[in-house]
Amino acid sequence: MTLTALARRLLGRFVPRTPEIQEWEWYARDHVRNRSRSSQPLGAEWNTPERIGIDAPPEAVAERIAADVILPHLAHSSSVLEIGAGGGRFTRILARHFPRVIAADTSPTMIELLRREFAGNSGVATMLLNGTDLSPIADASIDAVVTYDVFVHLPAWEIFNYLVESRRGLVPGGRAVVHHSSTFTDLGWQKFLEDARRTALRQRPRGRFTLMTPDAMRELVTRSGLRVESMVVDVVRRDCIARIDRPS
Numbered sequence: 057m058t059l060t061a062l063a064r065r066l067l068g069r070f071v072p073r074t075p076e077i078q079e080w081e082w083y084a085r086d087h088v089r090n091r092s093r094s095s096q097p098l099g100a101e102w103n104t105p106e107r108i109g110i111d112a113p114p115e116a117v118a119e120r121i122a123a124d125v126i127l128p129h130l131a132h133s134s135s136v137l138e139i140g141a142g143g144g145r146f147t148r149i150l151a152r153h154f155p156r157v158i159a160a161d162t163s164p165t166m167i168e169l170l171r172r173e174f175a176g177n178s179g180v181a182t183m184l185l186n187g188t189d190l191s192p193i194a195d196a197s198i199d200a201v202v203t204y205d206v207f208v209h210l211p212a213w214e215i216f217n218y219l220v221e222s223r224r225g226l227v228p229g230g231r232a233v234v235h236h237s238s239t240f241t242d243l244g245w246q247k248f249l250e251d252a253r254r255t256a257l258r259q260r261p262r263g264r265f266t267l268m269t270p271d272a273m274r275e276l277v278t279r280s281g282l283r284v285e286s287m288v289v290d291v292v293r294r295d296c297i298a299r300i301d302r303p304s
């Protein structure tokens with residue numbers, strides 16, 4: 057490991073957690089506390105076809121997104137980093153298709169749930185992130201990055217920092233699939249109005265989407281040194297899923 061990589065890894069541990077990151081930790085702890093009341097894994101509550109605009113029943117939402125958008129773009133990858141793996145809704149699918157999956161998240165409780173679920177699978181590793189960078193990931197060491205239902209909540213600066221970090225961690229020619237909000241679609245605007253109402257009532261900000269469009273995301277991707285291969289807007293019609301590569 058180079059001196060810069062070692063310094064990055066050590067300093068990365070001391071980044072303070074933001075209130076938004078702490079909210080997700082509480083969400084995970086609530087799930088664990090109430091687990092006896094629900095047999096559903098954490099994340100099943102986000103499979104809502106009518107809200108996200110997908111033509112699939114709830115139990116097939118993640119499989120459909122993976123089959124139509126994620127897997128075809130990552131066809132030649134062997135190692136995949138998932139940013140914000142949460143309760144493992146997509147990790148389960150990635151683990152079936154790729155020999156090495158790193159399921160990363162900022163919430164220690166999410167990481168613990170993932171660690172327990174994949175304890176018997178040597179192809180899946182977990183990684184606690186500081187929410188700012190990918191400091192535990194060495195330069196040019198992974199083939200692909202996937203992030204779903206995470207960047208929808210992040211401000212543009214944090215998205216940009218993750219894109220720059222993804223470029224650093226990806227091998228030349230590596231791929232990424234980045235799901236993000238698209239505020240001005242019909243369903244995106246419905247979500248915006250819901251969040252605006254909750255904000256006016258001073259409700260907790262958990263789950264709020266940040267403002268983003270496919271054009272703005274394209275700019276951020278390009279300015280981070282990556283390249284947009286395609287923007288998929290017709291599978292999850294509320295949002296957008298950017299298929300990206302790192303130029304060789």
Ligand SMILES: C[S@@+](CC[C@H](N)C(=O)[O-])C[C@H]1O[C@@H](n2cnc3c(N)ncnc32)[C@H](O)[C@@H]1O
Nearest residue numbers: 080099140141142145161162163187204205206
């Ligand atoms: C809505 S959940 C989505 C989880 C999973 N990707 C899925 O689709 O089921 C958002 C996840 O992102 C994580 N998260 C929030 N802020 C993050 C950040 N800055 N960096 C990495 N993960 C973050 C949360 O802890 C949570 O597990």
